[in-house]
Amino acid sequence: MEIIFNEYGVPIGPDQRTFVQFSNFLGTMARSSDFCPLVYTNWKAVPDKDLIWAYVKQKYIIPDVGKKVVFAILNDAWRRHKCAIKEEHFSKYKTTYERLKNRPKDIPESHFKELIRYWSLGNIQEMSEQNSKNKAQQKWRHRTGLVN
Numbered sequence: 820m821e822i823i824f825n826e827y828g829v830p831i832g833p834d835q836r837t838f839v840q841f842s843n844f845l846g847t848m849a850r851s852s853d854f855c856p857l858v859y860t861n862w863k864a865v866p867d868k869d870l871i872w873a874y875v876k877q878k879y880i881i882p883d884v885g886k887k888v889v890f891a892i893l894n895d896a897w898r899r900h901k902c903a904i905k906e907e908h909f910s911k912y913k914t915t916y917e918r919l920k921n922r923p924k925d926i927p928e929s930h931f932k933e934l935i936r937y938w939s940l941g942n943i944q945e946m947s948e949q950n951s952k953n954k955a956q957q958k959w960r961h962r963t964g965l966v967n
Contacts, residue, residue: 821880828888841879845889848875849896852926857901858933862894909938 822841823832832838848854848871859865868890875881875889904923908931912918915935922931937943 820878822885824882824885824888828884830885830888842892844878845875845892846896849893850900850925852930855893855897856930857897857904857926858930858937860937862890862897865897904934905938909935915939 820837820840821833822830822837825831830838830841854867854871854874855865871893872886872889881889904926908921908923909918912921918935919928919931922928926934938947
């Protein structure tokens, strides 16, 4: 299927159904531990982006100008997935044993152990708590700038 982009480089079709299928496809890729493992601290560190792009192009006809937007969508979906995993499978439980016992089945155990180790680091927990406090102070989260 061909994906059409508007003048801003945003995918718009050719129709709503195709656009929704494409969005769902990218979301599924972002949650795949084969394509986008969660063990990396940020999206820039995720390897094999050429492989990801080749797979997307194998499934859809996309002009090369759409690459940046596709990776932005994947980045956003990957971050939201990682956040949900942390909330549901890390923050809910107090011990490593409980966390491993309640590990999401779609994430390899070795990856989840690495995530637990990373999220348990003192400086990472401090940063997470500070970010949570900052987020709670925001009146309108969709705006940036000073909090009044």
